[in-house]
Amino acid sequence: MPAPAEPAPSGQPAESAPPVVVSNVVGSFPWSVLAERHPALIRQVRGAFPYGPGQHRALDTLLADCTEGVVEPLGPEAADRDQWLEWGRDRIGRSWFDVPFLWSESYFYRRLLEAVGYFAPGPWQGIDPFRPFKLAELDTAEADEELAALDELAPRPAEEQEVALLHGSLWGNRADLGFRLGAASQDTPTASRLVADDGDALRSLLRGGTLCLVADNAGRELIPDLLLVDHLLHHGRITRAVLHVKPYPYYVSDATTADTVDALRRLVDAKGAAGEAGRRLWAAAADGRLTVRAHPFFCAPLPYADLPDDLRREFAAADLTVLKGDLNYRRLIGDRLYPATTPFAVATDHFPGAVAALRTLKSDVVVGLDAGTEAALVAAEEQRWRTGGTHALIQVGP
Numbered sequence: 001m002p003a004p005a006e007p008a009p010s011g012q013p014a015e016s017a018p019p020v021v022v023s024n025v026v027g028s029f030p031w032s033v034l035a036e037r038h039p040a041l042i043r044q045v046r047g048a049f050p051y052g053p054g055q056h057r058a059l060d061t062l063l064a065d066c067t068e069g070v071v072e073p074l075g076p077e078a079a080d081r082d083q084w085l086e087w088g089r090d091r092i093g094r095s096w097f098d099v100p101f102l103w104s105e106s107y108f109y110r111r112l113l114e115a116v117g118y119f120a121p122g123p124w125q126g127i128d129p130f131r132p133f134k135l136a137e138l139d140t141a142e143a144d145e146e147l148a149a150l151d152e153l154a155p156r157p158a159e160e161q162e163v164a165l166l167h168g169s170l171w172g173n174r175a176d177l178g179f180r181l182g183a184a185s186q187d188t189p190t191a192s193r194l195v196a197d198d199g200d201a202l203r204s205l206l207r208g209g210t211l212c213l214v215a216d217n218a219g220r221e222l223i224p225d226l227l228l229v230d231h232l233l234h235h236g237r238i239t240r241a242v243l244h245v246k247p248y249p250y251y252v253s254d255a256t257t258a259d260t261v262d263a264l265r266r267l268v269d270a271k272g273a274a275g276e277a278g279r280r281l282w283a284a285a286a287d288g289r290l291t292v293r294a295h296p297f298f299c300a301p302l303p304y305a306d307l308p309d310d311l312r313r314e315f316a317a318a319d320l321t322v323l324k325g326d327l328n329y330r331r332l333i334g335d336r337l338y339p340a341t342t343p344f345a346v347a348t349d350h351f352p353g354a355v356a357a358l359r360t361l362k363s364d365v366v367v368g369l370d371a372g373t374e375a376a377l378v379a380a381e382e383q384r385w386r387t388g389g390t391h392a393l394i395q396v397g398p
């Protein structure tokens with residue numbers, strides 16, 4: 001299962017680093033993503049647009065490559081071909097299932113966009129193949145109910161609102177369209193489903209400075225993220241927020257700048273407290289208190305240990321960086337199979353500043369659990385709690 005060529009996290013000798021997740025164990029979660037989720041996604045994208053024969057042929061090729069073939073390089077016309085070779089030259093010619101899961105998944109999305117003409121000059125350039133699914137998310141009765149619920153929260157004490165909005169942002173992470181291509185459980189979230197809760201520590205780090213929020217999914221995750229940011233700005237808990245989004249469509253529902261605009265419009269058009277929050281956020285964007293950034297690192301197949309210098313400086317200067325979601329968590333701990341009781345601070349000691357993870361558990365990796373919690377989870381569910389999306393965590397470090 002380990003990929004021997006992977007470098008170890010900072011300061012750790014290669015031989016002692018936990019193994020990186022790969023996808024070659026039939027029936028495992030990462031295997032199911034490559035063998036089942038990716039083909040289902042290709043089918044879904046094919047049906048969502050009136051693509052031409054060239055796009056269909058490219059999707060056929062991708063489907064064959066990623067399920068039965070080997071990793072092929074990007075075409076010679078791709079501007080980032082050399083960059084991808086630098087990130088994984090040794091993966092070319094190998095089965096997608098034998099290379100690190102983080103790399104193969106990320107490359108899948110890059111190849112999918114190439115297949116539908118997202119990057120090539122022409123009529124399909126910049127057309128997000130996932131946009132219809134993301135937009136549909138915003139236009140549901142559940143979304144209306146969630147926004148209306150804000151009116152009941154508004155009269156409550158600010159601290160109570162803050163805790164509720166933090167949990168809203170956390171559980172919003174279940175709104176992940178890729179995840180729903182699999183057989184996700186839809187249990188109602190409750191506090192008992194929190195396997196680690198550093199919520200108080202997180203809130204104690206909000207000291208009136210800058211919050212970097214590294215967003216995950218658009219739609220029904222981004223809306224509660226934005227509501228949390230609004231609350232923190234409005235109540236002086238932070239003076240500035242930087243929202244980091246993806247520079248291109250990724251992992252189905254990950255938020256881009258266009259998705260952020262859609263979410264803000266949805267808020268601005270809402271009635272009551274949600275509409276007020278939307279208008280405050282709009283004004284905060286205008287006066288620089290809310291900034292959106294779309295750094296290329298966020299679509300790179302790299303762990304956070306390999307942060308580029310500009311982001312490293314930015315996160316070091318912030319009061320707190322909040323990483324949303326499962327993929328950010330995987331990248332934070334290098335997508336390595338640490339023992340679950342490894343302290344969060346140990347696995348994240350490479351991070352340049354204070355970092356918090358808000359994540360529902362949707363993949364095998366996890367750290368920072370106490371031994372009793374892990375034992376109880378295993379006794380109740382064997383290892384299903386790791387991937388079912390029914391449990392969540394709030395962790396702060398390093």
Ligand SMILES: O=P(O)(O)OC[C@@]1(O)O[C@H](CO)[C@@H](O)[C@@H]1O
Pocket residue numbers: 033105173176178179216217251324325326327328330360362363
């Ligand atoms: O990052 P998110 O949106 O919380 O989850 C992403 C996800 O659905 O995709 C990956 C597998 O495709 C897993 O990391 C996880 O299950």
